[in-house]
Amino acid sequence: MTTRRTIGIVMNGVTGRMGYRQHLLRSILAIREQGGLPLEDGTLLWPEPILVGRSEARLRALAERHGLERWTTSLDDALADPITEVYFDAQVTPAREKALRTAIAAGKHIYTEKPTAESLEGALDLARSAREAGVRNGVVQDKLFLPGLLKLKRLVDSGFFGRILSVRGEFGYWVFEGDWQSAQRPSWNYRAEDGGGMILDMFPHWRYVLDEIVAPVRSVYAHSSTHIPERRDEQGAAYPATADDAAYGIFELEGGVVAQINSSWAVRVDRDELVEFQVDGTEGSAVAGLRNCRYQHRVGTPKPVWNPDLAATEDFRSQWHQVPDNEVFDNGFKVQWELFLRHVVTGSDYHWDLLEGAKGVQLAELGMRSAREGRRLDVPALEL
Structure with a gap:
């Protein structure tokens, strides 16, 4: 019998163009539409997005459009949700570093768009903080x-x-x-x-x-x-x-x-x-x-x-x-999401981490x- 394992993903910034189209619609929702992400042991990993943004009206409309139940304008509330394991950031660059630090401090695994910070010093400090906190981390390199x-x-x-x-x-x-x-x-x-x-x-x-x-x-x-x-x-x-x-x-x-x-x-x-x-x-x-x-x-x-x-x-x-x-080539954003989620759950190889993101900064x-x-x-x- 197939086991389904839910993994909560806080998705911050998905009311924006890239966050919505590539990360929510063509990646996370696409994984759900295919029935989940199969792992090597036969488990089906089921991503459960928790939408975060500044506009309550836009978040509500987005959730209703795709039949999603979890959304909030409070990052702290989203990170406190018991199902949350991963924090994803697609916000504007100036807002990213602070939010990533908050998620790392909450012990969540990190997946983020780039640039990861506005300065190299900030990007390296994020990488160090994630390593010290023992959280898995990845940067979009689509x-x-x-x-x-x-x-x-x-x-x-x-x-x-x-x-x-x-x-x-x-x-x-x-x-x-x-x-x-x-x-x-x-x-x-x-x-x-x-x-x-x-x-x-x-x-x-x-x-x-x-x-x-x-x-x-x-x-x-x-x-x-x-x-x-x-x-x-x-x-x-x-x-x-x-x-x-x-x-x-x-x-x-x-x-x-x-x-x-x-x-x-x-x-x-x-x-x-x-x-x-x-x-x-x-x-x-x-x-x-x-x-x-x-x-x-x-x-x-x-x-x-x-x-x-x-x-x-x-x-x-x-x-x-x-x-x-x-x-057959799948959507590149979706492919990297699948690699990262497998890495979070199984510890599989994955090297596109916050240090790699710092190289871009x-x-x-x-x-x-x-x-x-x-x-x-x-x-x-x-x-x-």
Whole structure:
């Protein structure tokens, strides 16, 4: 007979776009819709979300929409619920560190969005506190579980590239200013005082992508810009954009690999996907996006000759091949949730912890400093 074990998860910030769509709807509720999370001993783990937020009306509406019974505007009450074992945070960055400390002090296991704190000192202190409290902890590193990047890692692990030389990344799209079309991202993203900013938002992602798929980051040079100086908020009121909406980074990786990644909310897309990484090596190259990954081996590499007086005669795109799926890819956020919940209950291997999250904060902090000072900075190893 199958045993069902309930695990209470306090979910703070799920009335926001990312917290709701990816974490509640497509992860926790999706696990419930499939009947629970099967463990190796045959137990079905049943996640029971406890919704937390500032707006009673929004929480009530969300709970009613999905048939959920537990919600509150009090974090303390949620943490005191007898079924609570895990605390999850998807709030705005300035509110995260204090809430995580409260949950750690309450003895709850921690799973959180990034950046984990506004400073490296705060991020490292959170990691130490969790270790001292003996609570399991994890940080969302969703892009590692995207189909396109899983295919790219498959190529790296197979030795396809030979010696990797460089990485070029392009990320972003046009976020409307909010005047003649409403913005598709929340206004706080463009206010530094509310935790907004492209470097703080995206460099933590680029840290784990580069570290885990290509090679560890050893130095950073960054330039940031606020291309759109004024935007309109959700009520249509104009406000000054005080945070950077674009960042241009050059990262030196272990082994001499050079990575260049452009990130912008003020760019129009001329790519197959909203993010793409091109990796070039001595034996071959690949371009990976969210879902797809195409490759070109050295034996299939064309030999173009520069001649600006003649139109190009080769269809370069047709000379690349698609890496096949060869497996069924689930939602990346859901996959990492399942790994973390198994880790909490069974102690299974899991290394994307608060120390890994601190590495992302470190790169963001160094990136912002590099942009201010206009110089390349080393990225030292982190230890608790």
